[in-house]
Amino acid sequence: MPEPEPSLDRRLADAIERLGNGLRSLSQHSARTQGLSPLQQQAVLSLARQPAARREVNALAAAFDVTTPTMSDAVSALERKELLTRSPGSDGRRRLLTLTDRGHEVAAELADWDEQLVRSLAARPEADRATTLHTLLRVIADLQATGAISVARVCTTCRFFGPDTHPDPRAPHHCHLLRQPLALTDLRTDCPEHEQATA
Ligand code: SF4
Numbered sequence: 001m002p003e004p005e006p007s008l009d010r011r012l013a014d015a016i017e018r019l020g021n022g023l024r025s026l027s028q029h030s031a032r033t034q035g036l037s038p039l040q041q042q043a044v045l046s047l048a049r050q051p052a053a054r055r056e057v058n059a060l061a062a063a064f065d066v067t068t069p070t071m072s073d074a075v076s077a078l079e080r081k082e083l084l085t086r087s088p089g090s091d092g093r094r095r096l097l098t099l100t101d102r103g104h105e106v107a108a109e110l111a112d113w114d115e116q117l118v119r120s121l122a123a124r125p126e127a128d129r130a131t132t133l134h135t136l137l138r139v140i141a142d143l144q145a146t147g148a149i150s151v152a153r154v155c156t157t158c159r160f161f162g163p164d165t166h167p168d169p170r171a172p173h174h175c176h177l178l179r180q181p182l183a184l185t186d187l188r189t190d191c192p193e194h195e196q197a198t199a
Helices: 008-033 038-049 057-063 068-080 101-110 115-122 126-145
Strands: 084-088 094-099 173-175 180-182
Touching: 008 038, 008 101, 008 115, 038 057, 038 068, 038 094, 038 101, 057 068, 057 094, 068 084, 094 101
Parallel strands: none
Antiparallel strands: 084 094, 173 180
16 A cells, blocks of 8 residues: 655655755855855855844854854854954953955855845745745744744834734734834844743
């Protein structure tokens, strides 16, 4: 007898894992072009767009779910490559990370590392993309609640997020900070106003 088909949930989890493997491969290839490791690439790209308050080793470690010593090693390597500098933070300790001019150039060269994925997604109908974003953000919130993901500045983990507030299926949620409905297509993945919801 043929094996029964794995459940839909199992196949979805397998597909996400496969996607993760493919992205890891793309990331390794891209990072290698600049003589970096994938984690160093993530740090450079993050430092290029984050406000000063989040340009610290601890914040980077949490954002990429690695230990502080692991991220500290990556940052030290980037410092040796003259892609970033450390300067005193608000408490006077030497910890604010800032990209050098060369670091910004490298970040610009690496910015499109996942372009193949973005292009593929862009070819899908908008309604499919909106539903996929919504589903993934809810899964991320669940994983954060169990501790599998440490930091996620997304709508579904935000204290201003009002789930299932409106009858419109295209914009069912509400942002209590912006005081407006949130269209599924507008759900944020790295919101500057995000504040973590309490459990
Ligand atoms: S503040 Fe930002 S992250 Fe929070 S619900 Fe509003 S748009 Fe989403």
